[in-house]
Amino acid sequence: MVSTFPNSAADLSRVRLSIRSLQAQLVEWRRRLHQKPELGFQEKLTAEFVSQKLQEWGIEHQTGIAKTGIVAVIHGNQQLKASNLKSKVLAIRADMDALPIQEQNEVTYRSQHDGVMHACGHDGHTAIALGTAYYLQQHRQDFAGTVKIIFQPAEEGPGGAKPMIEEGVLKNPDVDAIIGLHLWNNLPLGTVGVRAGALMAAVESFNCTIFGKGGHGAMPHQTVDSVVVAAQIVNALQTIVARNVNPIDSAVVTVGELHAGTKRNVIADTASMSGTVRYFNPALKGFFSQRIEQIIAGVCQSHGASYDFKQWELYPATINNAEMAELVRSVAEEVVETPLGIVPECQTMGGEDMSYFLQEVPGCYFFLGSANPAKNLAYPHHHPRFDFDETALAMGVEMFVRCVEKFFS
Known part of the structure; x- marks a missing residue:
C-alpha cells in the first residue's frame, strides 16, 4: 500500500x-x-x-x-x-x-x-x-x-x-x-x-463471560481464578491464526475488551471479554466461532471454570x-x-x-x-x-x- x-x-x-x-x-x-x-x-x-x-x-x-x-x-x-x-x-x-x-x-x-x-x-x-x-x-x-x-x-x-x-x-x-x-x-x-x-x-464479533469461584487473594487454593482463566484464553486465541489458518489466508482475532475484578486483594469470580474476527476468504465463515469456543471450553475445563459464549456475524x-x-x-x-x-x-x-x-x-x-x-x-x-x-x-x-x-x- x-x-x-x-x-x-x-x-x-x-x-x-x-x-x-x-x-x-x-x-x-x-x-x-x-x-x-x-x-x-x-x-x-x-x-x-x-x-x-x-x-x-x-x-x-x-x-x-x-x-x-x-x-x-x-x-x-x-x-x-x-x-x-x-x-x-x-x-x-x-x-x-x-x-x-x-x-x-x-x-x-x-x-x-x-x-x-x-x-x-x-x-x-x-x-x-x-x-x-x-x-x-x-x-x-x-x-x-x-x-x-x-x-x-x-x-x-x-x-x-x-x-x-x-x-x-x-x-x-x-x-x-x-x-x-x-x-x-x-x-x-x-x-x-x-x-x-x-x-x-468479513467481520464477526463475540462476547464471553468466564465463571470461576471468587475468594481472598492470599488464599488462591480456595478459588477458581477467572482472571487467570481469561488471560490464558486471550493468549490461546492468538494461536488460531498462527496455527489453524492457512498462511496464505489473512485473518485477525482481536480481544478488544477484558473486564474483571473489583479490588486488588480479591480474586474475581467472573471475567468478561469481547472481541472481533476479520478474514477475507468466505470459506472461513463459521470456522472462527467454532474454534474460539473450543479453546474457551478447553481452558475452562482445565481450571474448573464455566463460561457463556455468544458470537454473531456483522458483515461478509x-x-x-x-x-x-x-x-x-x-x-x-x-x-x-x-x-x-x-x-x-x-x-x-x-x-x-x-x-x-x-x-x-x-x-x-x-x-x-x-x-x-x-x-x-x-x-x-x-x-x-x-x-x-x-x-x-x-x-x-x-x-x-x-x-x-x-x-x-
Whole structure:
C-alpha cells in the first residue's frame, strides 16, 4: 500500500470543467452535512436534505427505505445502438451515517451535535452522490440506461444495506451492477485504490463471560481464578491464526475488551471479554466461532471454570467482481495520474456492508485517496480529528460519472 503523500493538492486537470464548476457546491453540501451528523437509522435531517435537493432538481426518488434510506432514479435519454438491446441499470451507493465520537477539529463546519461526528467521510460520500445525481440529471443525453443512486443509512452499524435490499432497493427496475467509493485517508489525495476480489474483510464479533469461584487473594487454593482463566484464553486465541489458518489466508482475532475484578486483594469470580474476527476468504465463515469456543471450553475445563459464549456475524467480505473492477480501474486511469495514481494492493481488514450489495449483483467498491498531510488532513478514520482534503469531492463525481458513461457505452 502507498504510504507516501504528495506535498501539493491533486491536479484536477483531468476533471471536466462542468464537474470542477460544482466543487464549491460540493464543499458546501459536505460541510452542511458535517455540521449535522446523525447515527445509524437516525439520519432524518440528512435524508430531508438529500430529498430536498433531488426534488429541486426534478429527480424521481423514494424515501423511507429501511427507515431513512433514499433511492433516486435517473433515466438516460441516449438511444440504444441496437433496438433489440435491453436498457441496463447501474446503481451507485453512498452511506450517510456518522459515529458516536466527540469532534476535536477546530473548524467553522465542526459538528453541532454533541458526541456525534462524521469521522469516516460519509458526509463526503453523500455530497459526491448528490453531485453525481445533479450532473447526470443535467446530462441525460450522454448515457443510454438507468442509474439508481442509493443513499444508505447505518453502515457503521447495525447495517442498512441488508434491510434496503430486503425492501427491494435493487428491484423495479432490476439492478445489473453496482459501484461505490470510500474516501480513504490511508491513501494520498489523487490516488484510487481498486482491485478485483476481496477488498475489505468479513467481520464477526463475540462476547464471553468466564465463571470461576471468587475468594481472598492470599488464599488462591480456595478459588477458581477467572482472571487467570481469561488471560490464558486471550493468549490461546492468538494461536488460531498462527496455527489453524492457512498462511496464505489473512485473518485477525482481536480481544478488544477484558473486564474483571473489583479490588486488588480479591480474586474475581467472573471475567468478561469481547472481541472481533476479520478474514477475507468466505470459506472461513463459521470456522472462527467454532474454534474460539473450543479453546474457551478447553481452558475452562482445565481450571474448573464455566463460561457463556455468544458470537454473531456483522458483515461478509467485500468482494469485487473482476469485470466491474476493471471498468473502475480503466476509468481511474483517465482521472488520476499513473502509476502512483492507481493502487491495486489496497486491502484492509476493515469491514463494510457494501458487501451485501456485492453478494446480490456484480459490482466494485473502491477507495478514493483523500489524505493531505500538508494541510494537516491525514488523521485516520474514526479519529476525533478526522478530516479530508475536499478536492477529492470533484474527483469522486468524475469517477462516478465516467463509470456510468463507460458502463452504458
